[in-house]
Amino acid sequence: MLGGRAIKPVLDVTDLRTVFHTQDGTVHAVNGISFYLEEGELLSVVGESGSGKSVTMMSLLKLLPIPPAEIVAGTVEFDGNDLLKLEPEALRQVRGGDIGFIFQDPMTSLNPVFKVGFQIMEPLKEHLGLSEKEARKRAVELLELVGIPSASDRLDDYPHQFSGGMRQRVMIAIALACDPKILIADEPTTALDVTIQAQIIELVKKLRQKLGMAIVWITHDLGVAAGISDRIMVMYAGFVVEHAKVKDLYKRPLHPYTRALLATLPTDDEEGEDRLKSISGLPPALHEYPNSCPFAPRCEHAFDRCQKENPLLMEMGDGHQVACWWDVEKGAPR
Amino acid sequence: MLNYTLRRLLFAIPTLLVISFIIFVILDLAPGDPTGQLPLTIPAEVRAKIRESLGVGEPIHIAYFKWVRGFFVYEPLYWLDQIGITIGDPSERARIISYATRGPVFDLILERIPQTLWVVGLSYVFGILIALPIGVISAYKQYSWFDQLGTFISMVGFSVPTFFTGLLMIVIFSVQLGWFPSVYDTTLDVNSWDTFILQVKQMVMPVAVLALYNASQISRFMRASMLDNLTQDYVRTARAKGMSEKVVVLTHVLRNSLIPVVTVIALGVPTIFSGAIITEQIFRVNGLGQLLIIGIQGSDFPLVQTLTFIFAILIVLFNLIADVIYGILDPRIRYD
Ligand SMILES: Nc1ncnc2c1ncn2[C@@H]1O[C@H](COP(=O)(O)OP(=O)(O)OP(=O)(O)O)[C@@H](O)[C@H]1O
Ligand code: SF4
Numbered sequence A: 001m002l003g004g005r006a007i008k009p010v011l012d013v014t015d016l017r018t019v020f021h022t023q024d025g026t027v028h029a030v031n032g033i034s035f036y037l038e039e040g041e042l043l044s045v046v047g048e049s050g051s052g053k054s055v056t057m058m059s060l061l062k063l064l065p066i067p068p069a070e071i072v073a074g075t076v077e078f079d080g081n082d083l084l085k086l087e088p089e090a091l092r093q094v095r096g097g098d099i100g101f102i103f104q105d106p107m108t109s110l111n112p113v114f115k116v117g118f119q120i121m122e123p124l125k126e127h128l129g130l131s132e133k134e135a136r137k138r139a140v141e142l143l144e145l146v147g148i149p150s151a152s153d154r155l156d157d158y159p160h161q162f163s164g165g166m167r168q169r170v171m172i173a174i175a176l177a178c179d180p181k182i183l184i185a186d187e188p189t190t191a192l193d194v195t196i197q198a199q200i201i202e203l204v205k206k207l208r209q210k211l212g213m214a215i216v217w218i219t220h221d222l223g224v225a226a227g228i229s230d231r232i233m234v235m236y237a238g239f240v241v242e243h244a245k246v247k248d249l250y251k252r253p254l255h256p257y258t259r260a261l262l263a264t265l266p267t268d269d270e271e272g273e274d275r276l277k278s279i280s281g282l283p284p285a286l287h288e289y290p291n292s293c294p295f296a297p298r299c300e301h302a303f304d305r306c307q308k309e310n311p312l313l314m315e316m317g318d319g320h321q322v323a324c325w326w327d328v329e330k331g332a333p334r
Numbered sequence B: 001m002l003n004y005t006l007r008r009l010l011f012a013i014p015t016l017l018v019i020s021f022i023i024f025v026i027l028d029l030a031p032g033d034p035t036g037q038l039p040l041t042i043p044a045e046v047r048a049k050i051r052e053s054l055g056v057g058e059p060i061h062i063a064y065f066k067w068v069r070g071f072f073v074y075e076p077l078y079w080l081d082q083i084g085i086t087i088g089d090p091s092e093r094a095r096i097i098s099y100a101t102r103g104p105v106f107d108l109i110l111e112r113i114p115q116t117l118w119v120v121g122l123s124y125v126f127g128i129l130i131a132l133p134i135g136v137i138s139a140y141k142q143y144s145w146f147d148q149l150g151t152f153i154s155m156v157g158f159s160v161p162t163f164f165t166g167l168l169m170i171v172i173f174s175v176q177l178g179w180f181p182s183v184y185d186t187t188l189d190v191n192s193w194d195t196f197i198l199q200v201k202q203m204v205m206p207v208a209v210l211a212l213y214n215a216s217q218i219s220r221f222m223r224a225s226m227l228d229n230l231t232q233d234y235v236r237t238a239r240a241k242g243m244s245e246k247v248v249v250l251t252h253v254l255r256n257s258l259i260p261v262v263t264v265i266a267l268g269v270p271t272i273f274s275g276a277i278i279t280e281q282i283f284r285v286n287g288l289g290q291l292l293i294i295g296i297q298g299s300d301f302p303l304v305q306t307l308t309f310i311f312a313i314l315i316v317l318f319n320l321i322a323d324v325i326y327g328i329l330d331p332r333i334r335y336d
């Protein structure tokens, strides 16, 4: 259903839906998301806080707390299997083996009471069946790969002996330990300060060239996404609202939300934090499945159809998709 | 760590001296006459003689000095002597003497320690062994029937006092069913299979009562600590690495959750020696708790002073041990 696709993707997600059953009712966090990932490419997922980026990616490997979470629909095709239907044991082999994960906060993502070396060696022994000695050797290589100096000494250090940026490098080493086909990075730089952010992004770029895995890069920051991605998927309220190759998206943003996000980026002649604008209004609470456009309350183009029907993704040519009733280029309804 | 431990030990000495003096003053203020329990037919002059020979009524600083000398110098020397190392002249040493038995206080205490350690200590060990798995499973299966049942039982075990559960057990298992003896026979000499069975039987109820109480507390701690850790980010990381649930829970989560629990367990050890007073009374286990009660009733100040002070030492010591264990278990803690 997605156009412009030559080779079979490594990951193909169709109509993924995830809800949370909470005391205040059901939260519809992910509402029918489809996307694919081709070998070696980098897909960025952008959207405000709460738009469902993390829940989408964690649903793929069932890394959510189930319950309260429930994956109510969808297929996640990987390596000829639907990951959502795999037995727990088989899914475990995919986690950390074929698909590596990096999380937002490196300060809390490592276990404080185990040595870093132990934590890197765990998946090596589990998935590759390496002996203690082999795993140790590989762990040193991995730490060198992610740019940690005097790697072999640092294996016996505890996480608190590393800085935030170094810990995120350790997390990357863990995620890459078993040569995954896919790396999912959930806002890996958000918790770090700016210079460290840039270093981590450089590192990922370099590793991607060297190792050739496909990457899903979750971020708030369209600016960062522009620099590293092949394609971008914009999410809002648990929906994909726009999806395009990176050049198309910046040249020809079609969704009012994407346009608003781009408008918040600082331009070249402006500098500093105070230049950052934000989109007024808040994302909706997702307590019921919407039957209007979820962006309507904040949208400058909203018109009567937007209140009655939720737009689904429409193909605009060359794989560029948008979910909006308003044609911003013509300035008229579609 | 070693430095820290030594420093703490050095600090403990003045602390303990102050504690011992406070205990001494409080006991000195307490009304009571060690001859009060003697038969009424004994005339007043004789009583006065007895008091004098016991050293009652000496000025407090002299009495305190004698006790300190007894506790810190003569008693250690005496016990060294017993293991064959003689320093100085043994005949000149005045050991701490009980008012009631006229025998050395330490001999009394040593007689009582085995009973207390067997009954109370074993119940502590059982309590821990029961509590840890219950706490882990309750947390992992939060709100399951297992957790609900565990919560209910520990609520009961924790809130119902041991004298009540103890009496209830005696009524049911001794009086009604006749399974276990209601009185603990200290003179029982375990030398055959039959006497061993008898010993086990008489230990079942006091151990069960105390184990229930200990297990209730510790399992709550364990559960809370597990729940704290189960939602941590590092748990998600362990799952994302593809580790099995067993490794995630029993290695990653348990290792972190045990840190506060082990500390609490270490802090609770002194209560083995002092805290089972009531249970020992109910089941007539003549352990240290009961010895203390007898000492208080008989105004046997040297005994009470010495026992109380030993409890104080244990509390200070196990506080230190708890801190050291914490430092060993949690690599983030550095004491130097
Ligand atoms: N454990 C949970 N229980 C209930 N609701 C949850 C839970 N986890 C996430 N949600 C809801 O799911 C929605 C999507 O959350 P998600 O974490 O995917 O957002 P996100 O796009 O990753 O945001 P951020 O940029 O802040 O990480 C949010 O509305 C959130 O409230
Ligand atoms: S569908 Fe309507 S409300 Fe929604 S983004 Fe488009 S114009 Fe705005």
Ligand SMILES: [Mg+2]
Pocket (backbone or CB within 6 Å): A053, A054, A055, A186, A187
């Ligand atoms: Mg997120």
